[in-house]
Amino acid sequence: MTRCTAPGCAGTVEDGYCVVCGMAATASPGPVPAPGGSGGTGPGSCAQPGCTGTIEDGYCDVCGMPPAQAETPGRAPSPAPERTARDAGPPGRCGQSGCAGTIVDGYCDVCGMPPSSGSASSSGSGPSSSSGTGSFGTGSFGTGSFGTGSARTGSTRTGSSRSSGRRGMLGAGLVEVPRIPYRDPSSAVLSDPRVPENRRFCSSCGEPVGRSREGRPGRAEGFCPKCRTRFSFTPKLSPGELVGGQYEVLGCIAHGGLGWIYLAKDRNVNDRWVVLKGLLDTGDADARAAAAAERAFLAEVEHPNIVKIYNFVQHGDAEYIVMEYVGGDSLRDILLRRRREGGADALPVGQAIAYGLEVLQAFGYLHAQGLVYCDFKPDNVIQSEEQLRLIDLGGVRRLDDQDGAIYGTVGYQAPEIADVGPSIGSDLYTVGRALAVLSFSFKGYTGAYADSLPPRAEVPVLARFESYDRLLRRATHRDPARRFRDAAEMAEQLTGVLREVLAIEDGMPRPAPSGLFGPERSVPGTDLARLTGGPEVLPAVTPAEAAAALPVPLVDGGDPAAGFLAGLTALEPARLAAAVANATERTPEVRLTLARVRIELAAYGEARALLDEAEEDRPDDWRIAWYRALATLAEGRVDEAAPLFDGLYDLLPGEAAPKLALAYCRERSAPGEAARLYETVWRTDPGHIGAAFGLARVHLAAGDRATAMAVLDSVPEISIRYVSARVAAVATAVRGRPPAELTAAGLAAAGDRLEGLGLEGERLEWLTVEILEAALGWVRLGTARGGHPQGGLLLGTPLTETGLRRRLERTYRSLARRTAAREERRWLIDCANAVRPRTLL
Incomplete structure (x- = not known):
């Protein structure tokens, strides 16, 4: 019998090739060379450039690479693989393009990458490589963890603390998510693979x-004593x-809903690590159907956030799916470790949202x-390094398949599943439930709150982040029609919420253009150069002014009239109305534009008629509800507009416009709530100057x-409203203020503010008078009280009664010369x- 001479292979050669690793025969019959006995600079030495490790159990104990394949006398050497930039460089030097580092302890001391191997394929090699971008998970009952590989970045590290820079985009680049080091595959193997008795249930009846x-x-x-279905929780391999x-x-390495999951080596592809997954119970019809569905669907799936499938193999009477091994932790493991080590009940909200955004990309x-995925939960997504992978696609089914078995998990599964089956809405429901479990101590999520969320007031995280609370409640609404329509819509709103959460936490703005609204159109209440003569320190804003200032929903670019409407945005309302009314085609966007203009022209009845007409074509268009609320506000019916905008806030929790509108409506009825909404918008995006005012x-x-005054002072200098804000701060310091509340320091500060603005003419003189x-x-x-000492200067004038009177007289007479109005001059x-x-003359 001819034995294979490939390092570490115990196969035999038949028909010229090894039956195990598939390598061509290269030696005569005889014993197989011991692993590590070839390719090194000495017996057992690693042959990798710059590596000082020793071959043990077939692999280097430093870099993890297998020994180089020995050449056999009389046989032509194998063609060398094409040399690339990462292979270049002398021994001991890093082969990464542009890196001048040195290989130390198996890794570059600059970029953190391992040494390149001339025999490595693009899919990686050695025990700690992985060739894809997917992952496979621990399942519900597993005690091991494994997750996303990092082959896309060339990394084969198994927990090195060296950093090679940010490689993932977790959190849309807004939040730094702790990295999860790649896990050594051998450490994932369970020494005693058993399913705990309290986790053993019949796959048919659930008993x-x-x-x-x-x-x-x-x-x-x-x-099963109830339905007689066969069960088996023992490993089959x-x-x-x-x-x-x-x-x-x-x-x-784990046990999941469809059976044991195994770690294996692919002897045909450079001994790469793979994962095998089979059936929970080969006698169960639904389990067979689910496994067959997993095979069919996975053959079509190719996405960086979803586990990569290599092969499907038959072994005995069972079928196994072969997937990449990816080293990392499930989100459930990350959450449990934080509870053990950090003493916190949940993950930071920003981190949880970062995970949610990645999952939504895969969905x-x-x-x-x-x-549709059907059975999403924190167990079924893995983080490795800075990448996330969706795993365990056993419950995946086609949207049009309403007869197949449905797999789900109590506490995550949408309530309508049993009646109407899975849908896009039910998938998004599971994401919302998972976000809740990750971001706060969600006690009772499988019991009392199995299909609802706790009251906001009882959860500190939800009480602090109102927009996050509203997003979760929309995503997990009992009525599927009230949920997000698709993953992109939910991701867009979740990204907006993430910006708010981070801005509230650290006070740093996270501005970004909205995908649904344009910028604010004006900032009413900023004309502060003249005395108001009334009780208000800042000019009052009328409901019509507030409505006209709010951002306008963007035009649907797919509408035939979109280009035509885009060219009319600079026109005044009356001219815009005339131009749009003459449009050759009354498209939905034309109707909505006409309705908006009619609101601005106070033709509210005509606006509502147009909105009724538009609703017949697009009953689900949220912009119709927006313009109805806008018309109600512009009419002055603020109390009626408030609940309409509140509903739009529920619908669009990541947008600033509904918050601005609702804040205005609540200024008098609920000032505390108005302040919180204004502050949320202002902290997140300083471009909304209306929120500051x-x-x-x-x-x-x-x-x-x-x-x-502090709020007005926070308007950035680059803003077009910077001067208006500073003028408002000056007016706020003195206008309508009783003399007893004033101080010399406060007056001097107001004078310094005014002088620093560089104003001229009438505007400067009015503020000087004030x-x-x-x-x-x-x-x-x-x-009169025989009180505070006089002295010093204010706006260059002695802070004495005589000095102030003389300066005021000159300023009033200068203003009189500037005005053309006779009554005002008098x-x-x-x-x-x-x-x-007073004088003696």
Whole structure:
């Protein structure tokens, strides 16, 4: 018998090729060379450039690579693989393009990458390589963890602390998610693979099986006492067993809903690590159907966030799916470890949302292929390094298949599944439930709250992040029609919520253009250069002004009139109405534009008629509800508009526009709520200047001038409203303020603010009058009380009664010369005469 001479292979040569590894015969009959006996600089030495390791058990104990294949006398050497940039460089130097590092302990001390191997394929080699971008998971009952490989980045690291830079896009680049190091495959094998008795259930009727009785341990195999369906929880494959003539089993690594999951080596492809998954019970018809479905669907799936499938093999009477091994942790493992080590009940909200966004990308792909995942939960997604992989596609089915078996998990599965079957909405429901479980201590999610969320007031995370609470409630609404329509829509809103959450947590803005709304159109209440003569410190904003200032929903680019409408955006409402009314085709976008213009022209009846007409064509278009709410607000029916905008906030929790509208409606009825909404928008995106002025108005109404001024001061200098905000801060410091509340320091600060603005002409003089009048009142009060000392300068004027009166007289007379209105000129001259210092003449 001819033995194969490939390192570490125990196969025999038949018909010129090894039956195990598939290599061509290269030696005469005889014993197989010991692993590590070839290719090194000495017996047992690793032959990899720059590596000082030793071959043990067939692999280097430093870099993890197998020994180089020995050349056989009389045989031409195998063609060398094509040399690439990453293979270049002298021994001991890193082969990565552009890197000047040195290989130390098997890894580059600069970029953290391992040394390149001339024999490695693009799919990786050695025990810690992985060739794809997918993953396979622990299942519900497993104690091991395995996850996403990192072959796309060339990494074969097994937990090295060296960093090669950010390689994933978890959290849309907004949040830094802790990396999960690649896990050594050998550490994932279970020493005693057993399914705990409390996790043994009949696959047919769900009744407990295999339980202990009268002191006797439960049976791992047998028949369900209720429905007589056969069950088996014992592994079907043993270590060393060869499956499909190619995959050598090392042992069990987890147990899932469809049976044991095994780690194996692919002897035909450079001993790469793979995962084998078979049936839970080969006698169960539904389990067979699910396994067959998994095979059919996985053959079509190709996405970086979904496990990669290599092969399907038959072994005995069972069929196995062959997947890449990917080292990492499931989200459930990450959550449990945080509870053990960090003492926290949940993950940070930003981290949980980052995971949700990655899952939604995978779901969006599956849904586009006409598939639904059905059984999503934190157990079924793996993080490795900075990449996420969706695993365990055993429950996947086609959207049009309403007769197949349905797999789900209590606490995550949508309530309508049993009646109407799975759908895109039910998939998104599972994502919402998983986000809830990951982000707060969700007690009772499989019991009292199995199909609902706890009250917001009882969950600190939800109470703090209102938009996140609203997103979860929409995603997990009992009515499927009230949920998100697709994964892209949910991801868009979830990204907006993530920006809000991060901005609230650290105070750093995360602005981004909306995909649904344009920018704010105006900022009412900023004309502050003149005395109001009324009780308000900042000018009041009318409902019509507030409605006209709100962002406008974007036009659907697929509408035939979209280009035509885009060219009319700069027109005044009346001219825009005339132009749109003459459009040759009354498309849905034309109707909506006409409705918006009619609202601006106060023709509310005509606007509602147009919206009724548009609703016949597009009953599910949220913009119709937006314009109805806008018309109600513009009419002045603020209390009626508030619940309409509140409903739009539920619908679009990641958008700023509904929050701005609702905040305005709540300024008087619920100022605390209005302040919270304005602040959320302002913290997230300083481009919404209307939120800053609204927040300042709320604080002023509560008598908190200092906070109002701080808000106005936070308007960035690059903003077109910077000067208006600073002017508002000046007015806030003195306008309508009793002299007893003023101080010399406060007056001086107001004067310094004004001088720093660089204003000229009438605008400067009106604000100067306002500060000087306030200062004069403060000085006179002090004089009457025999109080505070006088002195110093204010706007270049001595802070004395005589000095202030003289400056005020000159300023009033200058304003009188500037105005063309006779009555106003007379009033200004009267003011000058009234304020001038008394003289003896």
